[in-house]
Amino acid sequence: MTTRNLDIETVRHVAHLARLRISDEEAALYAAQLSKIVAYVDQLNEVDTSNVEPTAHPLPLMNVWREDNPTPSWTPQQALQNAPQSQNNFFRVPKVLDQESP
Amino acid sequence: MTVATKVRPIIGLEIHVQLRTRTKLFCGCEVQTDAPPNSRVCGICLGHPGTLPVMNRVALESAALAGMALGCEIARFTKWDRKSYYYPDLPKNYQISQYDIPLAAGGTFEFDVDGSPREIRIRRAHLEEDAGKNIHDTPGCTLVDLNRTGTPLLEIVTEPDLASADDTYAFCVELQRLVRHLGVSEADMQKGHMRFEPNVNVAIEHNGREYRTPIAEVKNINSFKFVRQAISYEIERQVAVWEENNDYVIGKASNENRGWDADRGVTEFQRGKEAAHDYRYFPDPDLLPVQLSDETLGSIRAQLVERPVQRRRRFASEYGLSMKDAETIVEHRPTADLFDEVIKLGGPAEIAGKQFVNVWLKHANDRGVAVTELGVEAARIAELAKMTAEGTVNKTAANQLADAMLTRSNCPSALAKELGLVQVQDADATARWVDEAFAANQQAVSDARTNPKKMQAAIGFLRGQVMKLSGGKADPKLVGKLIEERLQQP
Numbered sequence: 001m002t003t004r005n006l007d008i009e010t011v012r013h014v015a016h017l018a019r020l021r022i023s024d025e026e027a028a029l030y031a032a033q034l035s036k037i038v039a040y041v042d043q044l045n046e047v048d049t050s051n052v053e054p055t056a057h058p059l060p061l062m063n064v065w066r067e068d069n070p071t072p073s074w075t076p077q078q079a080l081q082n083a084p085q086s087q088n089n090f091f092r093v094p095k096v097l098d099q100e101s102p
Numbered sequence: 103m104t105v106a107t108k109v110r111p112i113i114g115l116e117i118h119v120q121l122r123t124r125t126k127l128f129c130g131c132e133v134q135t136d137a138p139p140n141s142r143v144c145g146i147c148l149g150h151p152g153t154l155p156v157m158n159r160v161a162l163e164s165a166a167l168a169g170m171a172l173g174c175e176i177a178r179f180t181k182w183d184r185k186s187y188y189y190p191d192l193p194k195n196y197q198i199s200q201y202d203i204p205l206a207a208g209g210t211f212e213f214d215v216d217g218s219p220r221e222i223r224i225r226r227a228h229l230e231e232d233a234g235k236n237i238h239d240t241p242g243c244t245l246v247d248l249n250r251t252g253t254p255l256l257e258i259v260t261e262p263d264l265a266s267a268d269d270t271y272a273f274c275v276e277l278q279r280l281v282r283h284l285g286v287s288e289a290d291m292q293k294g295h296m297r298f299e300p301n302v303n304v305a306i307e308h309n310g311r312e313y314r315t316p317i318a319e320v321k322n323i324n325s326f327k328f329v330r331q332a333i334s335y336e337i338e339r340q341v342a343v344w345e346e347n348n349d350y351v352i353g354k355a356s357n358e359n360r361g362w363d364a365d366r367g368v369t370e371f372q373r374g375k376e377a378a379h380d381y382r383y384f385p386d387p388d389l390l391p392v393q394l395s396d397e398t399l400g401s402i403r404a405q406l407v408e409r410p411v412q413r414r415r416r417f418a419s420e421y422g423l424s425m426k427d428a429e430t431i432v433e434h435r436p437t438a439d440l441f442d443e444v445i446k447l448g449g450p451a452e453i454a455g456k457q458f459v460n461v462w463l464k465h466a467n468d469r470g471v472a473v474t475e476l477g478v479e480a481a482r483i484a485e486l487a488k489m490t491a492e493g494t495v496n497k498t499a500a501n502q503l504a505d506a507m508l509t510r511s512n513c514p515s516a517l518a519k520e521l522g523l524v525q526v527q528d529a530d531a532t533a534r535w536v537d538e539a540f541a542a543n544q545q546a547v548s549d550a551r552t553n554p555k556k557m558q559a560a561i562g563f564l565r566g567q568v569m570k571l572s573g574g575k576a577d578p579k580l581v582g583k584l585i586e587e588r589l590q591q592p
Contacts, residue, residue, distance in 0.1 A: 071130030
């Protein structure tokens with residue numbers, strides 16, 4: 001089994017991408033745990049896949065689609081019932097500083 | 103300060119076009135972004151656990167049709183990928199998009215700039231879902247409306263083949279015409295149906311060396327005018343930055359994202375590309391791949407219509423229309439279809455073209471409707487043009503006839519007879535009106551004969567008087583000729 005160690009910097013980077021705040025202790029703990037997970041998955045690298053088409057989906061199914069016909073939506077009340085905060089039928093979230101979305 | 107010797111802008115674009123579907127890309131919620139907040143949402147577009155997206159067939163076919171019209175190869179096999187990012191406008195925390203196998207790739211697209219042809223290569227076009235709307239104007243919080251979440255978008259990526267702000271502007275306008283002509287998008291700029299992200303840098307030739315400035319991507323512009331302004335601004339800004347410090351090594355300064363501030367007319371730094379998000383694309387296990395058969399592709403290809411740029415050029419070359427008139431008619435596909443029909447039914451192209459623009463389109467504009475909604479059929483439009491060309495009615499009478507045709511369904515020849523608008527070719531009758539006009543307007547006659555300063559005006563006045571006496575039925579050419587002759591006589 002090959003081993004690959006994830007450093008704490010990588011763990012912090014991944015946590016940032018997922019918008020998670022983690023402590024130094026947690027970063028160290030996750031670095032060790034994630035290294036083991038990656039090492040486990042790395043076993044797949046022992047198989048020669050150079051002549052294998054990449055799998056797009058595990059099921060042998062294609063072309064499942066629907067016609068362009070509207071179905072009923074939820075009411076704003078239904079949509080918002082699990083939201084921690086709402087205001088005038090909007091979801092209310094902490095101020096987003098980074099104004100940019102992809 | 104060193105002066106840049108030769109500056110060549112290099113411009114490419116990413117464009118998001120909202121496809122015209124009734125429902126969202128992966129759920130049956132209606133696409134109606136101006137509905138009350140969060141009233142067009144469901145568990146799928148809200149990203150609730152346990153829900154499964156199902157692809158909208160019309161969105162896929164519209165995207166494929168647009169891809170074909172852009173000259174792209176359509177992928178026979180394609181799939182969906184997750185683009186991960188955390189932002190409240192997309193509650194799943196990923197956007198469903200297409201990463202390594204776009205639906206369409208490798209096209210070219212033609213357009214015209216002031217009548218001269220241009221070409222741009224299309225790198226790819228793929229389908230993806232739109233995000234919702236964040237509203238930032240409430241202090242201390244952000245409000246989120248997810249009605250738009252999941253709306254189908256076609257993302258088009260061009261090669262950096264454009265060389266000026268004006269060329270880019272012309273391309274963007276032509277792209278709008280194309281998607282409207284195909285019927286795949288309403289492409290309403292006010293509603294944000296088309297959003298542009300130009301990539302701009304400049305190649306500067308100086309002392310035998312070529313420098314290239316870092317590429318700036320200007321995010322999310324929703325008007326043609328702002329595209330042009332933002333690019334012009336960027337070109338000037340980048341040259342100025344280079345002139346200040348042109349010793350940087352190529353590749354040292356990094357690419358950046360900038361935003362267009364329309365109020366101040368400037369672009370502003372948003373972030374460097376090295377801080378770019380890591381989107382961690384991977385195939386979406388919730389959606390099945392797509393395989394497009396020859397049959398499906400054939401039936402989509404059958405919907406491909408003549409592209410507006412080709413249609414405009416044909417109207418100019420075949421029908422002899424001015425580029426401006428051709429552009430006006432081709433702006434709206436049913437209008438262009440109607441005009442083709444008029445010509446097919448024997449309308450003489452030149453007069454039919456002028457009449458179409460100056461009379462029929464004018465009536466339509468005055469009423470705020472399309473020319474196809476005036477209730478005047480191609481056959482009658484063709485007949486009026488023919489009557490005008492053959493001299494059965496003169497131009498003024500033709501305008502009066504057109505007015506009558508709007509409210510009555512009779513054919514123009516019958517209306518012309520009934521309203522007494524048939525042009526009089528009778529030289530004797532016309533000569534009598536000329537005599538009458540001369541007798542009643544001695545001063546004008548004398549001016550026309552002896553006063554070089556007033557001569558033209560006086561002749562024009564006399565011609566008008568004769569037309570008036572004829573009730574608009576005289577042939578203006580014959581009137582002109584007879585007035586000339588009469589002026590020569592004592």
